[in-house]
Amino acid sequence: MEQDVDIDSLVRRRIRVLRLARGWSLDALAERTFLSPSNLSRIETGSRRIALDQLLPIAKALEVTVDQLIESSDGNDVVIRPRRVEQLGTTIWSLARERNPFQMSIAKMRISTPVTKATELGVHPGRDWFIVLSGTAELRLGERTMLVEAGNAAEFSTMTPHAIGAHEGPVEILTILSSDGERAHLHGSLTDSEVDS
Template sequence: MKQEADVDRLVRQRIRALRHSRGWSLDTLAERSFLSPSNLSRIETGARRIALDQLIPIARALDASVDQLIEPTDDADVVIRPRQVHERGMTVWALANNRAPNGLSVAKMRITTPAPPAEEAGVHPGRDWFTVLTGTAELRLGDRLIIVEAGDAAEFSTMIPHAIGAHGRVPVEVLTILTNDGQHAHLPA
């Protein structure tokens, strides 16, 4: 029973927090979920149990899934000390686990070698994005070599042969967001 009460309290908190983050009053959420404001107030305060036939329209109105509202809050999904993987002049720290939204991967990379020539650069569907944390990066896009300084970011089509390297053989650290295709192409298995 304690676990059920904890989940119930968590769902109430999430509903209220999502409503507040959108700047909505109870009336606005009521209008969008086709429930009465007083019913929603009792749900948020715990004066009324949340029924599935109420949870679905509330989730829909908040542009969330029922799964997102009831997802547990254990620490299994928190990455505190990411595992390092060393490969080909690069160290990678995966900062998001398999449950990242939309299948995106987030990683920090420390690169010590220059960008390879165009004929060694890879391609995959989609777009990649990175920002330089420290150092200076070389972004190889086909025959072009673009210098990206610390604090700057780059987004580019990944159908162009591309690679990231360290400019002047001074290590560069980047934070990158990759799609599934980018993850398979750039991150060690």
């Protein structure tokens, strides 16, 4: 019973924090959920139990799943032990257990091969973003080639043919990819030959 109270309290805090993070008043959330502002206030403060038929529209309005609102906050699954995938001069460590609510994935990549004229440039919907952790990345966007040094980041439309390579030695990057980018970069060019890191 105490655990139910803890989860109930956690859900209330999450609803309030997510609402405030979006800069919404109770009235603004009420418009999106078709619940009254006073009802939402009582839910957030704990003076009213949260019913499932209220939780669904609240989660939808806040752009999260009901599971994300009610998942346990215990720290048992905080540490991620990434698996390493290697092929063709690139090593990738996926740094997220699951995709986040915005359908993005996070990976660290170590690239040791440069972009050459023979390198096949990829195209997919969306945008890619990366920051260089060490070394210098060579970013090919169509006919242009740019050098991105350690500490600098790049963001670009992935409808432009593109490739990332190493410039004068290995480069390590941290990248955030959309679901289309993940398919193209983490699955499209690599096989499933995984080895433990």
